[in-house]
Amino acid sequence: MSGLSTTLPPPRPVRTPMSTAFGWLVKYRGGISARLLLWLLLLYFLAPIIWTIASSLKTRAELFQATPSFITLNPTIANYQYAIKRLTGFDLFFRNSLIVTLGATVLQTILATLAGYGFARLRFKGRDLIFYTMIMLIFVPRAGGLMAQYELMSFLGLRNSLFGLILAFSAGLAVPVFIMRQSFLNLPPDFEDAALIDGCNRFQAFWYVMAPMATGSMMVVALFEFIRVWGEYLFTLTMIDNRELFTLGIGMAMQFLGVSMEFGEFTSYGSQAAAFVMASSPVAIFFLATQRWFVRGLMEGLKF
Amino acid sequence: MATSPSGAAATASAWWQAVRALRREAWGESIAGFLFVGPAVVLFLIFNAYPIVRGLVIAFSDYRYLVPDYAPFNGFDNWFAMANDRVFWESFGRSLQYTAIYFALNFIMAFFVAVLISQVHGPREAGVYRVISYLPVILPASVALLVWRQFLSPEFGYIAVLLKGLFGPAISAWLRDARAVVPILATIAAWKAMGSNVLLLLVGLYSINGELYEAASIDGAGWWKRLTAITIPLLLPTFTVIFVLAAGVLGEAEASLIYYGVTDAGPEGAGRLIGRYAYEVAFLQGDLRWGYAAAMNLTVGLTSMGISGLVFRLLRSGRV
Structure with a gap:
């Protein structure tokens, strides 16, 4: 009788409706790893688009660098005028x-x-x-x-x-x-x-x-x-x-x-x-x- | 879509019911009705329905566009020609490979992206992710393909630079290899189409009752169990819709025609998918054998219908 209250399991953490199949990923380190995974996947959607916008703003010297940069440092609109x-x-x-x-x-x-x-x-x-x-x-x-x-x-x-x-x-x-x-x-x-x-x-x-x-x-x-x-x-x-x-x-x-x-x-x-x-x-x-x-x-x- | 998860079969049965009900129907507000639907129906009949019916007729003839007044009915001769056409079989094989890669990428990646976006709590943040994943869909086909052409260019594309950095300079030759052509085209096409699937899957995911997951986890189901026992079964109708909407992929011609141009079929002709081959036969080669090209299109269309019917059956039987 006296043991009843002590043997009850601790209250379950409240689950939001959206804690779905991948809830473990979100909970893990406060959702960081799930977000990182999502951002990595979204990079696949965005990379060619970012690259194109960056290229359109680059100077000639930047365009033909041996290692092209992902963003442009000295944006120019010369490409637009030329196009x-x-x-x-x-x-x-x-x-x-x-x-x-x-x-x-x-x-x-x-x-x-x-x-x-x-x-x-x-x-x-x-x-x-x-x-x-x-x-x-x-x-x-x-x-x-x-x-x-x-x-x-x-x-x-x-x-x-x-x-x-x-x-x-x-x-x-x-x-x-x-x-x-x-x-x-x-x-x-x-x-x-x-x-x-x-x-x-x-x-x-x-x-x-x-x-x-x-x-x-x-x-x-x-x-x-x-x-x-x-x-x-x-x-x-x-x-x-x-x-x-x-x-x-x-x-x-x-x-x-x-x-x-x-x-x-x-x-x-x-x-x-x-x-x-x-x-x-x-x-x-x-x-x-x-x-x-x-x-x-x-x-x-x-x-x- | 209320009717389309069950796809063609449900539409056909609804159509047949409409045919049988026709005699019993009252005229009702017919004048108003025809004024409302008339313009759309007339335009649809001329520009959409007629070419479909006409195409079925062309497929059974030896219609050559450049030969005047020549379009004899020739039964199944186009199919006998097809059976002996090596280029046809090669192109068809490439298209099957293309479709397989396209679907594998689309289903798996779109599913993961959608599930991860559905986890995001902030509506603003989720909105941003939805917009990002939809951006490739809105790009004009020619821009998308030409952007990827630059992106993958062996000289100064990003991918080449990345690969060279990782594996040494020899690797970028791979980007010109004939064997890489179909996977590359399929990856680009999947990239372009994936956003709409993400959105459809999200609509499905958002409508799943969260209490199901709660009940499951109280019963001790882990994330894998919840995924396979709740998420995937409840998303099956969405998967079917995606499948039905993408029925044209097998006969797709545009990607290759833009990526390599109309006259060049890529290294060793490896960009010649079946849709492109039909286009070449119809608009570039000899006296433009429209009958043969239409027969090829019909074969491709029926094959893709057969495959989706099969998959539809599998998905439905898995649901019970």
Whole structure:
């Protein structure tokens, strides 16, 4: 009887909900080793990026040191000036990329939102059949690949046209429509019903009540499309022959790989690095500006 | 994704249910409905659905793009040609190797990174790590590949300097070796794609109830037991999603086309993956044998569907 209190085990340390399978690593030396391991793994993601940014800021002497340094000690913007001057058409490529990317992103987000709402909220004949046909085509092998698309774009007179690129890119609607439908399905129907009873028509109920509540998913769709189109290479390369209409991706690859002689020599890797940084900055800025919505939207929209 | 962990099979059965329900469905708000979904559906049909169907037709013909008005149906002749095409088999083998390396890296590393990030308590710190791991995903393909080309360049790339420092000057020749080509390309592709898998795995990890781990550790389960008995089984749906989303890797052509350029297939042609070979047949060689190239694409697509079906079965049976 008297021994009861003394034989009880000491109270267990309080475990936080997140002390998961690797809790031992975090506890070990106050989480230092887990963090070090994580930082080491993250270095794999970051190293080429850091190296490129550092190279773009280095002077000629620093670039050709026997042992290149990881960071630069005397940053200079000479590489950027040189890249803009020598990479003929850089501003043109940049403008083309911007037109195509913004056009495709805006068009696709609008279409996917409208369609997602229609598939989620309206009852009409053939609704599910159309939706599941779109989804099922994701799984059918693309045997035609670029060939069938080349044929189609030539037939429609959309080769060598930025507008053609916008249409073709924004047509990749299966996943965006899926995301938007899912997001409208997750919203409570009461708001919409109230709006309809109060005399809104369908479009007003969509525009004033439902769409504002789905902005998180719209950001996810827009971000995915922006990233995809800004970085696209092979389709653009196949559809565009006219140098005036090159996007940044193919313009740079042509120049740096010496594919085409008309671009002249462009070998200094400091200025190449500067061009890489400039070519990536719009998408990086867009991502950093929207990433807050992105992770949240992904967690809400893609719950499985 | 509510429907896609079960992937193609679930979609197909949902589609078949929709077909059977069609007759019973009321017209309902059809005008409004078609106004909402119409623009998206029309654009999708023209630019997405039509090329898919057209591709299946091309694959069974001897379509040569440069020969005018010539596209005879030839049954399975393209596949007989494929069976005797040494380059096809070599490229296919390289692509299988490429895919294996890509997936091994992606699954294992993305999993470890995601688990470690999920351990971080501060939401701000975790946010920074999530952004870092996602950075390679947002880079344009050509920038990513060209950056790695510099990074790995045998003359003044970092890796070469590091290797020379560690193993002496002879080692950097390895970077030019034909045998290194496929692993290098796969590593770069995995580097670029891993961030989205980390994010998907994190969504899965965050949704696991922490009490499960608590209960397990009270019952005396160690970290390994918790990993294999809780984390991995509960993440299986996420693994399936990753697998489904990456179905195109086997036929991937872009990495090699950017890394070595369109006309050069790398040392001893070792960068000629199957997707690249199909691209060369379709757009660079002879009179552009589109029928043959489409047949190759179809073969690759069906193979990768078969492999994912198999893996899906394995994952599902392991879950019970």
